[in-house]
Amino acid sequence: MEFEDYIRGVVAAEMPAAFDIEALKAQAIAARTFAYANLIQNGGSGCAKHKGADVCSSVHCQAYVTKEERYRNWPASLANEYWSKLTQAVYETKGMVITYNNEVAKHIKYHSTSNGKTENSIYVFGYQEPYLVSVESPFEEGTPSFSSKVVMKKEEFIRRIKELNPEVSISSSNLAKQIKILEWTEGDRVKTIKIGNKTFSGIDIRWAMGLKSASFTINIDTKNVTFNVKGYGHGVGMSQWGANEMAKRGKNIVRYLSIIIEV
Ligand SMILES: [Zn+2]
Structure with a gap:
């Protein structure tokens, strides 16, 4: 060809x-x-x-x-x-x-939509390149995948976490207290998050929960876990x-x- x-x-x-x-x-x-x-x-x-x-x-x-x-x-x-x-x-x-x-x-590397910043490749691919650093990526607020939401029942969230790591100890009562984002990447994506007694990468949570990116925050109410997600793709x-x-x-x-x- x-x-x-x-x-x-x-x-x-x-x-x-x-x-x-x-x-x-x-x-x-x-x-x-x-x-x-x-x-x-x-x-x-x-x-x-x-x-x-x-x-x-x-x-x-x-x-x-x-x-x-x-x-x-x-x-x-x-x-x-x-x-x-x-x-x-x-x-x-x-x-x-x-x-x-x-x-x-x-x-x-390229991706669909940033969250306002691109990502340093080290957090996604494990290697660094001078041209794959985190930079501002403006003007994307109005684009189709800039903001998205994934809502699931608490029980479904727990099921998916246990699928990711069967040894995690977690219960649906007081769930909010058992979840904490520990570190953010340079590109404002979740680097590590503690759920129950285990620590996960933001990227693993992205795939396990079906999120468009690892740039997310979590809200928990009496029934549901809600992910508010920004951008689409790895961000690099x-x-x-x-x-x-x-x-x-x-x-x-x-x-x-x-x-x-x-x-
Ligand atoms: Zn190939």
Whole structure:
């Protein structure tokens, strides 16, 4: 497959085509950088789940859709316009990748929506990169996944906690007193939380409770446990909705790239 055509399929899968063209260009550059760094012929490690493949087409690496698949999910009246917009975003950034210290950046990350700040990669992936630190990500308050709520019965909460760690000692009476957020990350996400006699990571609680992110607070009333959640995704790297909000305010992605190399 032609490399840039693959990138177009990734942008089609990873970002709504209704987004601003500058956001789509940012996504194209992020997707291209990730793919390029993964290429086995470039010394990349390929996809860890599919031996011998450079990348896979699931969220494990980055999602990819064919033109036919994409057209099926777009309103027929907009499909041609959307496809040419994606083509423009990819071909106007053709060959552009993100570099750090004159090398193609190895760990390019992106996520749907931040909570107002991006996350330092150390808290999510266990490694640090100078370009994956926590920074302000403004303008996202009005976007669809900025705030969400998950409500469940106390008993359901306890069931899920016990599934996570069968040795946890917890009871539904005085539940609020048995839950305490211990530490926050730099990006204002829950790092550790004590529940009963055990300590959990915010990320484990996110997955166990079906939360959109680890940026949450908890309210407990007589019957229910309510999670108030901010943002969507791990929070590392580029916020896609944040990029779109910046683009709508006239920001131009290519201006921010210090070094561009042809790949
Ligand atoms: Zn993969």
